[in-house]
Amino acid sequence: MNKTLVQLPSLNLESLKNMVSDWGFPAFRAKQIIDWRNKGILNPDDMRNLPQDLRTTLNQKLCCQPLKQVQRQCSEDGTRKYLFSLQSGKTIETVLIPEPERGTVCISSQVGCVLDCPFCHTGTQKFEANLTAGEIIAQVLAVKEDLRNNPLPSDLHDQVTHIVYMGMGEPMANEEALHESLKMLMAEDGLHISRRRITVSTSGLTPQIERLGEIHPVNLAISLHSALDDERNTLVPINRKYPLQTLRTCLNLYPLPHQRHITLEYLMLDGVNDRQEDLQALLQFVNPERERVNLIRFNPYPGSPYEGSPTEHMNKFAQDLISKGIRATVRRSRGQDIMAACGQLKSSAA
Ligand code: SF4
Numbered sequence: 001m002n003k004t005l006v007q008l009p010s011l012n013l014e015s016l017k018n019m020v021s022d023w024g025f026p027a028f029r030a031k032q033i034i035d036w037r038n039k040g041i042l043n044p045d046d047m048r049n050l051p052q053d054l055r056t057t058l059n060q061k062l063c064c065q066p067l068k069q070v071q072r073q074c075s076e077d078g079t080r081k082y083l084f085s086l087q088s089g090k091t092i093e094t095v096l097i098p099e100p101e102r103g104t105v106c107i108s109s110q111v112g113c114v115l116d117c118p119f120c121h122t123g124t125q126k127f128e129a130n131l132t133a134g135e136i137i138a139q140v141l142a143v144k145e146d147l148r149n150n151p152l153p154s155d156l157h158d159q160v161t162h163i164v165y166m167g168m169g170e171p172m173a174n175e176e177a178l179h180e181s182l183k184m185l186m187a188e189d190g191l192h193i194s195r196r197r198i199t200v201s202t203s204g205l206t207p208q209i210e211r212l213g214e215i216h217p218v219n220l221a222i223s224l225h226s227a228l229d230d231e232r233n234t235l236v237p238i239n240r241k242y243p244l245q246t247l248r249t250c251l252n253l254y255p256l257p258h259q260r261h262i263t264l265e266y267l268m269l270d271g272v273n274d275r276q277e278d279l280q281a282l283l284q285f286v287n288p289e290r291e292r293v294n295l296i297r298f299n300p301y302p303g304s305p306y307e308g309s310p311t312e313h314m315n316k317f318a319q320d321l322i323s324k325g326i327r328a329t330v331r332r333s334r335g336q337d338i339m340a341a342c343g344q345l346k347s348s349a350a
Contacts, residue, residue, distance in 0.1 A: 005061065005062055005063040006019075006061075006062055006063065006134075007062070007063045007064075007066045007132060007133075007134025007135070007138070008033075008037055008042060008058075008062050008063065008064045008065075008134070009037065009042070009066065009133075009134040009135075009137040009138040009141055010132065010133045010134035010137060010180065010181075010184060011034075011037075011062075012184070012187060012189055012190065013030055013031060013034050013189035016030040016033060016034060017030040017031075019061070019062075020033070020054075023054075023057050023061065025051075025054050025057075029050065029054055032047065032049055032050060033047060033050070033058070034189055037141065038141075038189075038190070038191060038192075039144060039145075039148070040141040040142065040143070040144030040145035040146075040147075040148065041145065042064050042065045042138070042141060042145075043064065043065060044056075044058040044059050044064055045059075063087065063134070065138070066086065066087060066132070066134050066135050066138045067084040067085070067086065067135065067138045067139065067142055068084060068085045069082060069083070069084055069142060069146075070083045070085050070091060071083040072146065075334070075335040077334055077335065078098045078152055078153065078156045079095060079096065079097050079098070079334045079335030080095070080096040080098075080143075080146070080335075081093060081094075081095050081096075081335060082094045082095070082096075082139075082142065082143070082146070084138075084139065084142065086111070086129075086131075086135060088129065090111045090128055090129055091111070092108040092111055092131065092135075092139070092167070092168055093108060093167060093168060094106065094107055094108060094139040094142070094143065094167060095167065095335060096143050096146075096147075096160075097334050097335065098152050098156040098157055098158075099156065099157060100155055100156060100157060101157055102157050102161045102162050103147070103156075103157045103158065103159050103160050103161050103162070104160075104161070104162040104163070104164060105139065105140050105160050105162070105163055105164070106164050106165075106166045106167045107136055107139045107140065107163060107164070107165055107166075107167050108131065108136075108139065108167030108168035108169055109130070109131055109136060109165055109167070109168070109169040109170070109171040109173075109174045109177065109178060110127065110128075110129065110130055110131060110168060110169025110170065110171075110173065110174055111127070111128040111129040111130075111131070111168065111169070112125040112126050112127040112128045112129075112168065112169070113125070113127055113168060113169045113170055113173075114127045114169075114170055114173045115170050115173070115203055115236075115237065115238055116237055117203065117223070117225075117235060117236055117237065118234065118235065118305060118306075119225075119235065119267060119269060119298065119304070119305075119306050121301040121304070122168045122169070124303075125168075130169075130173075130174040130177060131169070131174065132177055133176075133177045133180035133181040133184060135177075136177060136178075136181035137181050137184050137185065137190075137191070139167075140160060140163060140185070140191060143160060144160055147159070147160070160191075160193075161193075161197060162193075162197045162198070162199075163185060163193060163197065163198045163199070164198075164199045164201060164221075165178070165198075165199065165200045165201055166199070166201040166221070170202060170203055170205070170238075171200055171201070171202060172200075172202045172203075172205040172208035172209065172212070173205065173208075175208050175211070178200070178212075179212075179215060179216060182198065182200075182216045182218060183216070185198060186198070186216070195216065195217065195218045195219075196219065196257065196260070198218040198219060199218065199219040199220070199221050199263070200212060200218055200219070200220060200221070201220075201221040201222075201223065201265065202220070202221070202222060202223065203222075203223045203236050203238045204222055204223065204224075204236065204238055204239065204242050204247050205238060205242060206242045206246050206247060206249075206250040209250050209251075209254060210250060210253070210254075213253070213254045213255050217254070217255045217256075217257075219262075219263070220251075220254055220263070221262070221263040221264075221265055221294075222247070222262065222263070222264050222265060223236055223265045223267075224236075224264040224265060224266055224282075224285075224293075225265070225266055225267050225269075225273060226273045226278065226281070227244060227278070227281035227282045227284065227285035227286075228244075228277070228278065228281045229243050229244050231272070231273060231278070232244065235269075235272075235273065244285065248285065251287070251290070251291070252287065252290070256290060261290060261291055261292045261327065262290055262291045262292075263291070263292055263293075263294050264286065264291055264292070264293045264294065265294050265296055266282070266293055266294065266295050266296065267296045267298055268295055268296065268297065268298060268308060268309035268313075268314050268317065269298055269306045269307070269308065269309065270298075270306070270307040270308060270309045270310070270313075271307075272306060274309040274313060274314075274317060279317060279320055279321075282321070283321065283324050283326070286321075286326050288325050288326045288327070291326075291327075292326070292327035292328065292329070293318075293321055293326060293327065293328040293329075294328075294329055294331050295314055295317060295318055295328060295329065295330045295331065296331050296333075297309075297311075297314065297330070297331070297333045299333060314330050315330060318330050
């Protein structure tokens with residue numbers, strides 16, 4: 001299949017209507033195709049109410065299935081990690097995190113990452129490509145299809161309800177595809193997911209955060225990991241370009257719906273950013289009215305240079321924040337047994 005073909009997952013109803021008419025079919029067929037697509041059915045041969053000649057045309061004129069599932073691993077807690085290959089043969093990972101009340105898909109935005117955070121497994125893989133909006137959306141559609149074909153245990157939610165851009169890559173460094181994919185996720189003729197259920201996680205590219213707030217003010221998560229510039233320069237090297245003060249000003253201006261908060265992600269590394277001075281700096285940095293802190297357990301990967309903080313220490317750190325009026329939680333790690341937890345994604349089938 002030619003990768004320069006338009007990708008079905010990125011098309012809206014209007015554009016598809018025009019295409020279908022140009023190909024000589026009635027425009028109402030576009031709606032049927034979109035309905036199949038939104039259920040995660042991308043193979044025209046499975047779109048049962050389409051005439052054969054339209055299925056053939058779709059196969060010829062569009063890239064209907066930009067992703068191919070190479071591997072799927074299922075954790076004992078229900079988490080599923082997928083390895084998909086793109087048309088180029090490059091691979092990415094996507095994670096489904098099912099819970100009783102919701103189903104969250106963690107999507108990748110790049111192959112590898114342009115940034116180089118030393119604690120991150122993805123960051124050890126060199127940047128290879130930006131994903132297209134179609135490839136970003138196709139991850140969600142592929143998970144939907146998998147959920148239909150391979151149902152979860154009945155105590156877990158069987159639909160995709162939430163999306164987090166927290167997989168491989170820095171979404172803000174692939175800004176055009178980020179915005180295009182957000183539009184498609186939220187559109188009525190797209191996946192129709194409320195912006196309140198979508199979170200973009202970034203290491204802190206402030207001009208892009210400002211534009212996100214102006215154009216698609218979805219939930220925002222910041223990979224903070226330290227509130228001391230010197231330390232953050234090492235842990236999140238983009239801090240050298242956009243230091244904490246710049247980030248502070250930017251976060252103060254990000255539009256927040258009523259009772260919503262920006263999440264500050266804080267990966268706890270033993271003896272690195274979990275000391276008393278780190279706590280003090282964090283207490284000073286956080287704006288308790290608008291932000292909450294999510295303390296994350298470090299998931300070691302082979303060859304990682306850090307150790308995670310002990311659980312008791314994490315709980316104490318959280319309690320110290322809470323006692324000063326800051327919303328703080330220790331995030332439960334999911335899918336650790338299949339290396340699907342935060343910061344563990346890397347595209348290999350090994
Ligand atoms: S933490 Fe995020 S921004 Fe940093 S290297 Fe990993 S994927 Fe890239």
